Amino acid sequence: MIRLIRQRTIASFISLIGLIVLVFFLSRLTGDPTDLFLPIDATQEMRDQFRRLHGFDRPLIEQFGAYVWDLLHLDFGDSIRRAQPAIWVVLNAFVWTLQLALITMTLVTVCAIVVGSLAAFRAGGFFDRAASLVSLIGASAPDFWIAIVAIVLFSVQLAWLPTSGTGTVLHWILPIAVLFIRPFGLLVQVVRGSMLSALSSAYVKTARAKGVKNFPLIFVHTLRNAMLPVITVMGDQAAALLNGAVVIESIFGFPGVGKLMIDSILQRDFNVVLASIMVTAIAIFIMNLLIDMAYAVLDPRIRY
Amino acid sequence: MGRKILLVGTALALTPLPAMAQGNNEITIVLNEEVDLMEPCMATRSNIGRVVMQNINETLTELDVQGDEGLMPRLAESWEDMGEGTWRFHLRQGVTFSDGSTFDAEDVKYSFERAFSDQITCESPRYFADTDLSFEVVDEHTIDITAAPVQPILPLLMTLVTIVPSDTPVEFVREPIGTGPYVLSEWNVGQNIILERRDDYWGEAPEVTKATYVVRGEAAVRAAMVETGEADIAPTISDVDADNPETDFAYPNSETLYLRLDHSMEPLNDVRVRRALNMAIDREAFIGTLMPEGTEIAVAMVPPTTLGWNDEIEPIAFDPEGASALLEEARADGVKVDTQIQLVGRTNNYPNVTEVMEALGAMLTDVGFNIDLQMYEVAEFENLYSKPFPENRPPQMLAALHDNSRGDPVFSMYFKYHTDGTQSGFSDPHVDELIAEATAAAGEEREALWSELFAYLYEEKVADVMLFHMVGLARVAEHIDWRPTIATNSQLQLSEISFK
Numbered sequence: 192m193i194r195l196i197r198q199r200t201i202a203s204f205i206s207l208i209g210l211i212v213l214v215f216f217l218s219r220l221t222g223d224p225t226d227l228f229l230p231i232d233a234t235q236e237m238r239d240q241f242r243r244l245h246g247f248d249r250p251l252i253e254q255f256g257a258y259v260w261d262l263l264h265l266d267f268g269d270s271i272r273r274a275q276p277a278i279w280v281v282l283n284a285f286v287w288t289l290q291l292a293l294i295t296m297t298l299v300t301v302c303a304i305v306v307g308s309l310a311a312f313r314a315g316g317f318f319d320r321a322a323s324l325v326s327l328i329g330a331s332a333p334d335f336w337i338a339i340v341a342i343v344l345f346s347v348q349l350a351w352l353p354t355s356g357t358g359t360v361l362h363w364i365l366p367i368a369v370l371f372i373r374p375f376g377l378l379v380q381v382v383r384g385s386m387l388s389a390l391s392s393a394y395v396k397t398a399r400a401k402g403v404k405n406f407p408l409i410f411v412h413t414l415r416n417a418m419l420p421v422i423t424v425m426g427d428q429a430a431a432l433l434n435g436a437v438v439i440e441s442i443f444g445f446p447g448v449g450k451l452m453i454d455s456i457l458q459r460d461f462n463v464v465l466a467s468i469m470v471t472a473i474a475i476f477i478m479n480l481l482i483d484m485a486y487a488v489l490d491p492r493i494r495y
Numbered sequence: 496m497g498r499k500i501l502l503v504g505t506a507l508a509l510t511p512l513p514a515m516a517q518g519n520n521e522i523t524i525v526l527n528e529e530v531d532l533m534e535p536c537m538a539t540r541s542n543i544g545r546v547v548m549q550n551i552n553e554t555l556t557e558l559d560v561q562g563d564e565g566l567m568p569r570l571a572e573s574w575e576d577m578g579e580g581t582w583r584f585h586l587r588q589g590v591t592f593s594d595g596s597t598f599d600a601e602d603v604k605y606s607f608e609r610a611f612s613d614q615i616t617c618e619s620p621r622y623f624a625d626t627d628l629s630f631e632v633v634d635e636h637t638i639d640i641t642a643a644p645v646q647p648i649l650p651l652l653m654t655l656v657t658i659v660p661s662d663t664p665v666e667f668v669r670e671p672i673g674t675g676p677y678v679l680s681e682w683n684v685g686q687n688i689i690l691e692r693r694d695d696y697w698g699e700a701p702e703v704t705k706a707t708y709v710v711r712g713e714a715a716v717r718a719a720m721v722e723t724g725e726a727d728i729a730p731t732i733s734d735v736d737a738d739n740p741e742t743d744f745a746y747p748n749s750e751t752l753y754l755r756l757d758h759s760m761e762p763l764n765d766v767r768v769r770r771a772l773n774m775a776i777d778r779e780a781f782i783g784t785l786m787p788e789g790t791e792i793a794v795a796m797v798p799p800t801t802l803g804w805n806d807e808i809e810p811i812a813f814d815p816e817g818a819s820a821l822l823e824e825a826r827a828d829g830v831k832v833d834t835q836i837q838l839v840g841r842t843n844n845y846p847n848v849t850e851v852m853e854a855l856g857a858m859l860t861d862v863g864f865n866i867d868l869q870m871y872e873v874a875e876f877e878n879l880y881s882k883p884f885p886e887n888r889p890p891q892m893l894a895a896l897h898d899n900s901r902g903d904p905v906f907s908m909y910f911k912y913h914t915d916g917t918q919s920g921f922s923d924p925h926v927d928e929l930i931a932e933a934t935a936a937a938g939e940e941r942e943a944l945w946s947e948l949f950a951y952l953y954e955e956k957v958a959d960v961m962l963f964h965m966v967g968l969a970r971v972a973e974h975i976d977w978r979p980t981i982a983t984n985s986q987l988q989l990s991e992i993s994f995k
Contacts, residue, residue, distance in 0.1 A: 226877045229616065230540070232910040232917055234624045241616045272531040273665035283684060339715055347719050355711055357686050359650045441712040446685020450712070453528065459874065 194484060202427045203476040205414065214468055215255055215461075223247050224271055224459035245271060251444040258465075267469075268462035272455075277462035280449065281470050287357075288447040289474070291439075292432035295370045297486070300425060301324075303375055307382025308409050308417075314387060322379060329376030338369045338442045366443040370436055373430040385417040392416075418489050428480045430475050499833050510558045520994065521591050521705040522975065524987065525717045525726040529710050530688060533679065534667045535657040536610040536617035541898075541985050544709055545730070548688060548986040550592075552657035555584055555603065560749075560800055560982045568652055569656055570598065570674060580645040586636040590697040592660045593678040600638040605661035614665050618772030619656045622906065634697040647937035648903055673975070676701050676990050680748040690989070700988035714846075718970050721947070727972040728992075730983055733846050734787040739967045745789035746979035748967035749798050749900035753846070754838070754855075754960035755880070755911075757920040760890040762832050767825040770958040772892075773811040775862040776855060778962065785847045785854065791964040795949045796907045797899045798964050800981055803933075803945025808953050818862040835865045837891045842874040844896060845965065852894060859934045881917045892960065900985050905934050912952060926951065 225241050242248040244412035246257065261268060306326075310319040345365060346354040356362050389395065390413055398412055437449035448467050455463040487493045530543040538544045547559065555571040558699050571584040590598040607628060610619040629637040642649050660672055670679060676698065677690040681821035685985065688708040692701060709726070711717050720726040720737035726950040737743035754772070762768045778792045791799075826832045838859070840852035849870065856868040868891075871879070880893055881920070897976040899907045908930050914922040927950065952958045970980040977992040 222874045222878070226881065227874055230618055231623055231881060232619050232906075235619060239618065240613050244614070244616060274532055274534070276667065280684075287685070339713075342716060342719055346723055352722060354723055354725055354726070355716050356709060407718065442716055444709060444711045444716070457873065 192484065192487070196480065199476070199483070200468060200481050203473075204389035207371075207472055210468060211259075211465065212255075212473060215258065216251070218456070218459070218461050218464055219251060219254075222459060224461070227458055228354075270460055270463045272458055272460050272463075277460075277466040278470075280463055281451065281466040284446055284448040284451045285470050285474070286468075287445055288433065288436075288449065291363075291366065291370065291436065291445065291447060292429060295367050296374070296425065296429045296433060298367070299371055299374045299378055302371075303378035303382050304414065304421070305467045307379045308386050308414060310379070310408055311390060312405070314383075320382075322383070326376035326379040328469055329372040330380070331376075332372065334369055334373060334436075335442065337372060337439045338365075340440060341365050341369055342442075351453045357445060366436075366439050366445060370432070370439055374425075376422065376433075377428065378424060381420050382417070385420045386413060389413045389417040405421070415489060419486060422482055422485055422489070426478060429478055433474050433478065434471055505797060506763045509586070520703055520704055521707070522727040522770075522989075522992065523707045523709065523720075523725065524728045524730070525720050526708055526710050527712065527714070527717065527731045530708070532667055533671050533682065533688075534617075535659050535671045535673060536615070536619055537667075538657045539618045539622075539985070545983075545984045545987045546688060546690070547671060547673075548657070549675060549990075550677045550706075551671050551675045551679060551986045552659065553656070553675050554657055555586075555653040558651065558654050558731075560900055560902060560980065562921065566654075570603075570921055571650075571653065572576045574650050577639065579641075580639040580643055581639050581958045582631070582649045583637060584650075586638065587642075587743060588636055590674050591695055592674055593670050594660060594672045596660050596662075598660075598674050599635045599660070600632040602658055602661045603638050604632060605663075606658045607656060609659065609663060609665055610656055612665050615667065617628075622655050624653055633672040635836050639936055641989050643937065647935065647941065648905065651901070651903055659688055664687070671731045677706070680705075685915050699990075703989045704754060706989050713838055721970040721972050727975050728977065728987075729970045730967070730979060730987060732968050732970050734856075734968060737787070737970070738971075740975060742970050744969050744971065744979055745787055746969060746983060747791070747798055747981045748898075748965055748984045749790075749865050749981050750845075750896045750965040750984070751793050751796055751798065752894065752896055752962040753793065753796065754892040754962065754967060755895050755918065755920050756959050757884070757888075757891050758922065759920070760888075762825065762830050762834055763836070763890050763892070765825050765830045766957055767821045768830060768832060768961075770811070770819040771818040771825075771862065772859065772960050773957060774814045774821070775859050775864070776960065776962070777813040777858060778810070779813065781851065781963070783855070785851050787966055789966040791966075794953050795961065796897055796911055797904050799904070801899065802903050803942045803949065805949045806948040808950055811957075815858075815862050831861070833865055834890060835867050837889045838866050838867070838868045838894070839872045839879060840874065842870050842872050842892075848894075855894070882919075884920075898966070901980055904948075908945075908948065909934070912948075912958065921956075923956060926956070 210380060225247065227239050229237055229241055246254055258268065267276065269275065270277045270280050273280055294319050306322050310322040313319055342365065345352045352365055353362050395408065395413055398408055403412070436447065437453055439445065439449040440447040448471060452464065452467045455467065499800045526545060530542055530546055532543055533545060533547060534543065537551060538547045553570050553938065555569060557567045557569040559565060559567055570587055570590065572587050574582055574584045577583050586600060586603065592598060610617040629641045629644045633639055638830060640649065646652065649889065658674060663672065669682070676693055677697040678693050680691040681689040690706045693705045694723050711720065713972070714733035715736055717729040718732040721742065732743070756763045756769060758764050782790045792810050794810050822943050838852065838856050840848055842848065852868055852870065854864045859866050879891065880895055897911065910918050912919050912921055912926050913930050914927050929944060929948045929951065933941055933948060936944055953961065967979065967984065971977055971984065974995050975992060976995050
């Protein structure tokens with residue numbers, strides 16, 4: 192296990208370096224932020240002064256060298272727009288994204304496993320058909336539409352929940368509910384498929400013949416063996432959430448990292464773009480490592 | 496494991512309740528753009544100005560854009576022209592900053608020096624591009640400001656520089672200190688900004704005691720928040736959501752939409768072709784359909800409340816046959832009217848921008864133009880809009896928005912029409928001369944010169960395709976006594992808000 196962690200860390204570190212180089216040069220190819228930051232009728236002096244203050248007048252390779260040097264001292268540079276350290280801006284937003292992703296993925300996993308397993312147990316039955324229909328609709332409906340409809344219905348018409356914002360627990364219900372739908376729909380299908388093949392294997396028949404009851408049969412014996420593909424898909428979905436749920440963040444006014452990243456790209460706030468890419472990349476690396484470890488725990492045949 | 500995470504998540508979510516709207520004299524305002532800085536010297540930028548301008552930081556003078564009071568005193572009680580470019584400002588006495596220090600002439604001097612410093616990129620210097628300012632503190636409450644060359648509208652320019660205490664550092668601050676009726680009490684980045692009323696404000700105490708600003712990117716959500724009582728004012732909502740005449744109001748937002756023509760290229764260098772472009776567009780057809788009711792047809796770059804507005808200019812009428820005939824006439828004279836002309840729009844520039852651009856393209860194609868419609872995102876668009884223009888470009892028409900709520904055309908005309916103007920696609924010695932004369936003139940003479948320039952540009956040169964003076968739509972809760980005005984785009988004074 193220690194070897195796995197060491198190997199993965201080295202590999203991830205190398206890809207992170209590649210990512211930084213790529214993003215640094217590609218983002219600067221798209222133009223410099225001077226014209227976006229300054230008013231359209233700014234004088235040439237103001238433009239020159241802005242470039243000088245932020246180092247955009249220096250050769251690209253020199254800018255890169257300075258950036259890497261600062262990075263080695265854990266200095267991610269300042270956000271041009273916000274006049275604050277970029278890493279601080281990003282971590283502030285990332286805390287929100289992390290909470291949203293954790294809560295949503297926990298709910299998705301629990302619900303999808305229960306619903307998917309039950310659907311697989313009586314394949315073709317009423318519950319299975321109903322679950323399939325709902326999950327397919329969930330996996331295919333556009334989330335911006337669901338979000339707006341949910342606000343109109345639950346906040347404006349019924350006045351049960353606040354429209355948006357972050358103040359109380361009530362504020363979290365709508366965004367989490369909307370975020371929940373798509374990965375839930377997808378995961379139910381995966382759990383169901385994986386359970387179906389596990390349920391038809393020889394050890395399940397033996398267990399049945401021994402008289403093991405339905406509940407322990409599904410949730411104790413079969414589920415553990417059916418979990419590997421489920422974890423893989425779950426990891427994919429969680430990675431998407433960690434990148435930030437841009438649509439949900441914009442509609443519900445959630446200060447997450449997804450919207451921050453898009454805004455920074457549009458404003459060419461390079462330090463924030465780089466910092467947010469590094470933070471999310473590291474988060475996704477840690478998550479992938481946890482998933483690999485989960486494989487080994489669930490299936491003792493897997494050895495690293 | 497799962498339950499534990501859920502518990503932790505829920506605990507994290509249990510942060511204190513936000514200030515709800517319609518509390519006792521507390522209001523919530525839902526904005527459409529993130530407030531990334533709270534820097535007083537950036538207050539002329541609309542997203543910052545709506546929170547900071549005249550609420551936290553004040554200026555020496557203030558322009559009454561909607562009424563006819565003209566320039567009003569704020570931190571300066573009066574001013575006089577001392578001749579030779581010097582203006583003397585008599586400052587208000589007994590004014591304190593929110594940190595307790597007393598406001599005096601040194602603060603005024605320092606505020607300008609700070610805003611103009613080369614260690615910080617403030618917005619204010621652009622309004623003084625070719626003017627050198629020098630300051631002389633006469634006494635604690637009197638200051639002489641000298642402009643070289645002579646600047647007849649110096650008191651008006653004072654509306655653009657916010658005053659900060661003389662110990663403010665020369666770097667962007669996040670906790671602005673000002674003389675205004677409100678003080679920044681909390682800034683929870685990404686969540687809200689809270690201003691609270693000061694007890695020691697020099698002027699009349701406003702009714703609103705506390706204002707909470709939140710940002711929502713989605714117009715439908717902003718409208719819903721006022722409807723449900725979560726917010727009291729949404730300064731910008733979309734046309735689709737503005738369905739309640741009791742709460743939804745259209746207001747001129749001081750922006751003008753026009754097609755900037757590149758006169759250096761055939762066929763746009765021919766006045767008949769430019770006139771034909773203007774005649775081909777059925778502007779009335781847009782209003783109430785793609786553009787909200789209340790949108791006005793434009794004949795000049797600035798809104799009608801601006802100095803020198805010329806009532807006598809008649810909009811060029813929609814006349815597709817006439818446009819085709821003009822094109823034929825130009826063709827007969829050897830003008831290459833069949834050349835493809837690029838029509839460039841900016842994505843997300845205003846609501847329905849794509850549909851508006853497509854309709855414009857179709858109308859121009861109908862009368863015989865060869866149009867290539869292109870949509871660019873903001874950074875690419877600005878490259879095309881400002882000089883130096885790209886080499887080897889095709890003939891271009893850029894659909895651009897220009898905002899001038901400052902009351903004087905000087906903030907527009909040089910940039911858009913002078914030979915050296917950054918966004919000017921145009922060069923005409925008479926125009927350069929008129930701009931120079933008007934800029935140096937004062938009073939009625941100034942007004943007459945601007946009027947003359949508007950007419951010359953629109954009627955004789957047909958410099959651009961002027962389209963619309965745009966409107967914004969705001970939703971205001973029924974118990975709030977406040978109406979949006981042309982100033983709302985750049986500032987939102989809490990002291991103007993009261994309760995019914």
